Amino acid sequence: MNKMEYLKNRLKKTWPLYLLLLPGLIYIITFKYSPMYGAIIAFKNYKIRDGIWGSEWVGLKWFVKFFNYYECWDLIGNTLRISIYNIAVSMLVSILLALMMNCVRNKHFKNVVQTVTYMPHFVSVVVLVGVMIRFFNPSMGVLSRLIQTLGGTNRDLMGIPAMMPHIYVWSDIWQNAGWNTVLYLAALTAVDLQLHEAAIVDGASRLQRVRYVDIPAIMPTIVISLIMNMGSVLTVGAEKMLLLQNDLNRSTTEVISTYVYAQGIASASPQYSYATAIGLLNSVLSFALIVTTNQICKKLGETSLF
Amino acid sequence: MEKSKSRQSIHKKEGDRLFYFLNGTLLAFFTLVCLYPILCIIAQAISDPTQVGLGLVTFYPRGFSLKGFVHVLKDRWLAHGFLMSLFYTTAGTAINVALTYLTAFSLSRKELPGRGLIQLLFAFTMWFSGGIIPSYLLVKNLGLINTVWALMIPGAMSVWNMIVCRTFLQNSIPEELFDSARVDGAGYIRYMLTITIPLAKAIIAVLVLWYAIAHWNAYFDALIYINSKPLKPFSLYLRDYLVSQTSMDIAELTAGEEVRKDLQGITELMKNSLILMSCLPLWILYPFIRKYLVQGVMIGSVKG
Numbered sequence: 383m384n385k386m387e388y389l390k391n392r393l394k395k396t397w398p399l400y401l402l403l404l405p406g407l408i409y410i411i412t413f414k415y416s417p418m419y420g421a422i423i424a425f426k427n428y429k430i431r432d433g434i435w436g437s438e439w440v441g442l443k444w445f446v447k448f449f450n451y452y453e454c455w456d457l458i459g460n461t462l463r464i465s466i467y468n469i470a471v472s473m474l475v476s477i478l479l480a481l482m483m484n485c486v487r488n489k490h491f492k493n494v495v496q497t498v499t500y501m502p503h504f505v506s507v508v509v510l511v512g513v514m515i516r517f518f519n520p521s522m523g524v525l526s527r528l529i530q531t532l533g534g535t536n537r538d539l540m541g542i543p544a545m546m547p548h549i550y551v552w553s554d555i556w557q558n559a560g561w562n563t564v565l566y567l568a569a570l571t572a573v574d575l576q577l578h579e580a581a582i583v584d585g586a587s588r589l590q591r592v593r594y595v596d597i598p599a600i601m602p603t604i605v606i607s608l609i610m611n612m613g614s615v616l617t618v619g620a621e622k623m624l625l626l627q628n629d630l631n632r633s634t635t636e637v638i639s640t641y642v643y644a645q646g647i648a649s650a651s652p653q654y655s656y657a658t659a660i661g662l663l664n665s666v667l668s669f670a671l672i673v674t675t676n677q678i679c680k681k682l683g684e685t686s687l688f
Numbered sequence: 689m690e691k692s693k694s695r696q697s698i699h700k701k702e703g704d705r706l707f708y709f710l711n712g713t714l715l716a717f718f719t720l721v722c723l724y725p726i727l728c729i730i731a732q733a734i735s736d737p738t739q740v741g742l743g744l745v746t747f748y749p750r751g752f753s754l755k756g757f758v759h760v761l762k763d764r765w766l767a768h769g770f771l772m773s774l775f776y777t778t779a780g781t782a783i784n785v786a787l788t789y790l791t792a793f794s795l796s797r798k799e800l801p802g803r804g805l806i807q808l809l810f811a812f813t814m815w816f817s818g819g820i821i822p823s824y825l826l827v828k829n830l831g832l833i834n835t836v837w838a839l840m841i842p843g844a845m846s847v848w849n850m851i852v853c854r855t856f857l858q859n860s861i862p863e864e865l866f867d868s869a870r871v872d873g874a875g876y877i878r879y880m881l882t883i884t885i886p887l888a889k890a891i892i893a894v895l896v897l898w899y900a901i902a903h904w905n906a907y908f909d910a911l912i913y914i915n916s917k918p919l920k921p922f923s924l925y926l927r928d929y930l931v932s933q934t935s936m937d938i939a940e941l942t943a944g945e946e947v948r949k950d951l952q953g954i955t956e957l958m959k960n961s962l963i964l965m966s967c968l969p970l971w972i973l974y975p976f977i978r979k980y981l982v983q984g985v986m987i988g989s990v991k992g
Contacts, residue, residue, distance in 0.1 A: 389801065390704070392799070392801055393801060396797070396799055396800055396801060396876075397768070398875055398876040398877055399794045399797055399799075399800045399876055400794075400800075401877075402790045402791075402793060402794040402876065402877070402880070403790070403794040403795070403800075403806070404808075405787055405790060405791070405793060406788075406790060406791030406794075406845060406850070407806075407809075408814055409845055410789060410809070410810060410828075410845075412817075413823070413826070413841075413842050413844070414813040414817065415813070416818075416826060417817065417818030417819070418817070418822070418824035419816040419818070419822075420737065420817040420818055420822030420825060420826060421819055421822045423732075423821075423822070423825075429912075442977055457747070470986045479715075479718065481710050482714065485707075485708070485711050486711065486712065486715065486724050487708065488712075491712065491715075494713050494719065495718075495719050497978070498719045498722050498723050498945070499718065499719055501722065501723075501726055501971065501974075502722050502725075502726070504901060504905075504967060504970035504971055504974060505726075505765055505905075505966075506904070506905030506923060506926070506966060506967075507873055507905065507907070507965065507968055508905070508907050508926045508927050508930060508931065508966075509926060509930065509963050509966050511927065511930070512927075512929075512930025512931055512959070512963060513725060513729065513930075513963060515930065515931065516881075516930075516959070517725070517728075517922045523921070527743065528941075541883075555719065556722065556725070560718075560722060564981060564982060564985050565985060565989060566984060568982055568985045568986035568989055569986075569989070571982065572986060580970050587703050587704050587707070588704045588707050589703075589707050590706065597790050603989070611812075613815055620793055620820075620908065621907070621908045624908075625927070625931050627717070628733075630797055639820075642819070642820060642821065643820070646820070646821040646823070646824070647820075647824060654821055654825065655812050657821045658819055658821040658822060661818075661819025661820055661821055662818070662819055664819065665816055665818070665819055666816075668815075668816075669816045671817055672815050
């Protein structure tokens with residue numbers, strides 16, 4: 383009784399906060415949670431006319447179909463190869479860059495480096511891929527002519543399947559490595575200066591200070607980014623891949639997300655249930671990966687996401 | 689004893705000097721790698737087209753011509769797409785920032801009953817999703833396909849950005865301000881509008897930048913939700929011109945060899961201008977927000 387009274391009192395005071403929260407709540411319930419409910423069509427034979435609830439149940443039919451698809455393991459392999467490659471290299475490069483930028487003593491130089499390395503982030507993927515196609519163009523591309531003058535053979539790099547993971551990852555580094563330093567730089571700025579002073583008094587070189595002061599300081603940020611990134615190991619964004627994909631390089635550029643797009647949206651007779659099943663499989667495995675990484679990080683150190 | 693110590697410190701200093709030198713050189717190299725393609729983009733867009741055609745233009749302009757831009761602006765649909773993108777970006781960003789701020793403010797108040805549970809409800813959506821097909825079907829069933837709302841409502845808030853904003857508000861606004869506002873008779877809504885917003889300029893600037901980048905560069909949502917030509921954003925035209933090369937088909941429709949060659953030349957010319965046009969708005973916006981960036985992210989990402 384007392385508790386009820388207390389709650390009533392609190393609500394009387396705080397109800398405007400709920401009013402402010404309402405639009406956000408409606409948004410995530412409609413656009414985040416209702417698609418989770420909609421995902422049950424993975425276990426049904428969804429027909430637009432019958433609706434989500436009215437369509438007939440088919441159990442695991444679509445999952446079985448996916449695993450029997452002859453390119454299933456190629457898709458999964460391509461996805462894992464590119465995303466692990468991407469996460470490893472891009473985290474490494476942006477952490478290194480942040481540590482290096484933090485060591486720069488000349489303020490103007492630091493400003494120039496930051497401003498210029500952030501600029502590629504504002505270029506859209508469409509333009510990025512468009513520019514790459516032009517640069518790699520065998521007849522008039524800047525890069526192709528460079529390869530030619532260095533004595534290499536002139537081929538369109540975008541048509542070589544083995545090159546595609548490298549093109550995907552290194553263009554991403556060009557675009558985002560500088561930008562991704564923001565988070566680490568923010569953590570580095572928060573380092574207590576006294577730690578550095580104490581290390582200097584003890585005779586530590588700058589490199590030693592990086593090792594014993596800077597890196598421990600950004601470790602929590604690194605761990606959090608790692609956990610978040612693990613959630614996307616199974617997801618290579620369809621956005622960029624669809625742009626890079628052509629008939630010549632499909633053997634390495636067909637990933638889970640592009641396949642889902644092709645089956646569920648681009649196709650003339652879209653297979654909604656089948657595509658949803660693959661997407662759901664992806665989501666569940668990603669979630670499991672996040673939780674596992676989180677638990678491992680919790681065991682190893684103090685930082686974890688939840 | 690004294691001597692050896694000072695020698696050691698000189699060694700250390702020399703080691704540091706070498707370190708700083710290498711560090712600066714490597715950073716300068718990376719900066720040049722980032723800069724070179726950007727210079728190429730700018731140079732090719734403003735150079736004399738014949739020089740570009742001969743492949744003579746690399747990272748500095750040769751000759752000067754804005755012919756490409758004239759052709760882009762003459763194309764009714766391209767110019768229209770550019771304006772549509774400006775509209776999507778401003779209106780979409782306004783919706784994003786408003787929704788994000790309202791939610792973040794509410795969740796930043798520790799006295800909100802059930803706060804922990806509600807936050808979990810939001811955070812969970814970052815780790816698990818129903819997938820792209822159910823979201824697509826939802827937008828379809830809501831009748832948003834081929835409307836301007838399709839590009840603004842389904843992505844109306846990023847939970848990650850909201851959490852950064854919430855943390856910023858928790859860390860940077862002193863609780864005493866709330867107490868004194870209360871004493872003066874201000875409720876939550878007045879407190880939010882008149883006291884927190886002026887103090888949260890840095891994080892609002894960062895939100896504007898983050899959301900504006902996402903809107904200006906988005907093409908995937910438009911690809912799946914928009915078919916009607918008057919609603920197409922600039923990015924879809926860019927894709928047609930730069931990636932799928934359907935513009936060649938237009939050239940091939942015309943009869944004469946001469947005309948076709950001419951048209952191809954013009955398309956090539958337009959491509960460079962289109963690339964620069966799509967980059968410019970954000971490059972112009974960025975300097976205004978630069979000074980807030982690290983500050984906003986710093987306060988917003990450190991646990992409070």
